[in-house]
Amino acid sequence: MVDELVEEALVWCSQHGLVVGDKNHPRSGKAPGVGLLHAPFSLLPMSFPRVYWDQALELAPLFNELVDRVSLDGEFLQQTLARTKQVDFFTRRLLDIHSEMMKLNKHENIRLGLTRSDYMVDGATNSLLQVELNTISTSSNGLACGVSELHRNLVRMHERDLGLEKASVMGNTAIAQHAEALARAWEEYNNQSAVVLVVVQAEERYMYDQYWITVAMKEIYPLSFAYGSLDKQKIHKKKLNKARVIINSEGELRPDGTLLVNGRPVAVVYFRAGYSPSDYPSETEWRARQLIERSSATKCPSISYHLVGTKKIQQELAKENVLERFLDNKTDIEKVRKCFAGLWSLEDDNVVMSAIESPELFVLKPQREGGGNNIYGDDLRNTLVRLRRYDSEELAAYILMQRIFPPASPCYLVREGVCARDNAVSEFGIFGAYLRNKDRVIINNQCGYLMRTKAASLNEGGVVTGYAFLNSIFLT
Ligand code: ADP
Ligand code: MG
Ligand code: MG
Structure with missing residues (x-):
């Protein structure tokens, strides 16, 4: 039975784009369509208590709003990260851009956050504790939708054997909702000829996860897209260094703040890169990031939103009386605080x-x-x-x-076509979307989920990094 299910699942992945680039293939991260491998997945969905699901959903708009409020307090960000800045060059570069924007008195009217708040259930206290809050390059929205479809299909074919109903597998709206948020942000910019600039890494084996969202955006609006990476990728058909494109002839900043790429105004810059020092191999990439920040394009994320997502800010927000600076409602503050780990x-x-x-x-x-x-x-x-x-x-x-210790249970986990049974623990993320234009909050929502399962014996998680397996849930 297991072998049959594994084979069916592998065929489904191949036919429905639940794939990643194969690291053994030299071109797999550089060009689409070559060297594909199914994404690692759990063979069957896992049960998840409804109370935690409800709790995480309720928290999503609160965290979205918290990110926005904290992002507006430039002094708080600078002060909290001041000591870190002295010893961590990456944080220092980000903070330098941020302080330059503060000096320029730059305000973002249209603010877009595509977030994911990650949790683990703490077995000792039976409580849902936040692992971290992601504000930049929030990934796996595409593959998370895929795995819940995969499980729905397996369950549909084997309802009786599995003792599960197709409808009980939670569907996932991450792609539809994130794409809609990007498209709405584009709309707010109010320029029909403007493009969305998607910033990606030159080599990205996770590119199929990213294609889900860009394809979905095109279906919402006949938008034009310019793709580029922080180093050697192309924009349109020109083989140019994107960072150079943005700061040299193909890209420019108009005196009114309009960012032009290949002569087209950019409404939204969607970063699926830029979160790691290796995305900035030279000063060119830093100048490009800074130029983007100075522009009137809506940045997803802005430098402030990016900084709010740092671990240091997470730790500062967990201190006594800090949440109170940013949120007004006492009940909301209690709900947020309850999910903070030590x-x-x-x-x-x-x-x-x-x-x-x-x-x-x-x-x-x-x-x-x-x-x-x-x-x-x-x-x-x-x-x-x-x-x-x-x-x-x-x-x-x-x-x-x-350290959070989630309860472990046996799971069938499939990687590179091989299925192994392992004692596994899971990390549960809720995607969020937040869009506002000045005082008008246009979107503040939860947007689907990401369930990742890994061997209980491992420390790290993460699907891209090769530790975790995509999973979906049914509520109990
Ligand atoms: P990143 O931003 O690199 O994803 P995380 O804080 O999410 O950093 O940590 C990476 C992984 O490490 C998580 O996916 C999780 O598996 C594990 N991890 C992080 N924090 C904890 C914790 N407090 N307890 C147990 N595992 C953790
Ligand atoms: Mg993480
Ligand atoms: Mg993270």
């Missing part, structure tokens, strides 16, 4: 000592995105001992977080 700055020596004593109870996090950057176990202890011995300023580059 988060500490490394200035707190008591916590650092506890983490050295029991590293298995903590996660050490630098200011990075994209998975694979956190430090666990013995490495965590050794890092802290080293930093503490030299009384290093570098401590400010990190935060400490309570």
Whole structure:
């Protein structure tokens, strides 16, 4: 039975675009249509308690609004990240752009956030705790929709054997809603000839996840698209360095703030890159990011939204009385606070000592995105001992977080055509969309979900990074 299901699932993935580039194929990340592999997936959907689902849905618009409020407090962002800035070059570059915008007194009227708030269920307390809030390059919206369709189909074909109903598998609206938010932002810009600029990495094995959204946007409006990466990709048919395109002849900033690319005004810049230092191999990319920021295009995300998503800001928001600065409603504040795990700055020596004593109870996090950057176990202890011995300023580059232990259960997990049974834990994300123009909030919604399942023995998660498997849920 399992073998039959696996084969059916693999055929379905191949026929419906639940695919990623195969790292063993040299061109798989550079060109579409070559070197495809099915995305790693869990063979069957997993049960998920309705209370957590309801809770995460309720939190989504609150976090969207929180991001917006915090983004408007430039001093708060600068101050909170000031020590980190001294020791982390990437955060420093982002903050430099941010402070330049503050000096220019630049205000974003149209603000668009495509977010994802990630959670794990803490087995010890039976509570839903936030892992992190993503504000830049929020990915997997395409593949998450695909896996829930995959599961619906398997269940439809085997309802009786599986004891599940097709309708019980939660559908996913992430792509439709994120595409709509981008299209609405384009509409707000109010220029029919304007384009959406999608910023991608030159090499991206996750490109099929991104195509879901650009294709969906084109279906909503006959928009024009310009694709480009922060280094060597093309815009339209010109093989040009995108960063150069933007700051040289093909791209320019008009005195009125209009960003032109290939002579077309840009209404929205959608970043699916730019979250990692490797996206900025030279000064050219930094200048492009800065030029985009100075323009009147709607940035998804703006530099402020990007900074709100850092781990350091997450930790600061968890301190006493900080949420109160940004949210008015007491009940909302309580709801948000309830999902915060223990988060500490490394200035707190008591916590650092506890983490050295029991590293298995903590996660050490630098200011990075994209998975694979956190430090666990013995490495965590050794890092802290080293930093503490030299009384290093570098401590400010990190935060400490309570390690969450979700309940584990056996799962069939499929990667590279091979199915293995493993004891697995899951991370549950809710996508969000937020769009406003000055005082008018146009969209503030939850937008579908991402369920990722991984072997309980692993530390990190993440599908792109090769740790986790896509999954869907049915509510219990
Ligand atoms: P990134 O921005 O790189 O995705 P995350 O904070 O989401 O950073 O951490 C990456 C992965 O590490 C998560 O997907 C999760 O699997 C694991 N992780 C992060 N924080 C915790 C935690 N507090 N407890 C348990 N696992 C965690
Ligand atoms: Mg992240
Ligand atoms: Mg994450």
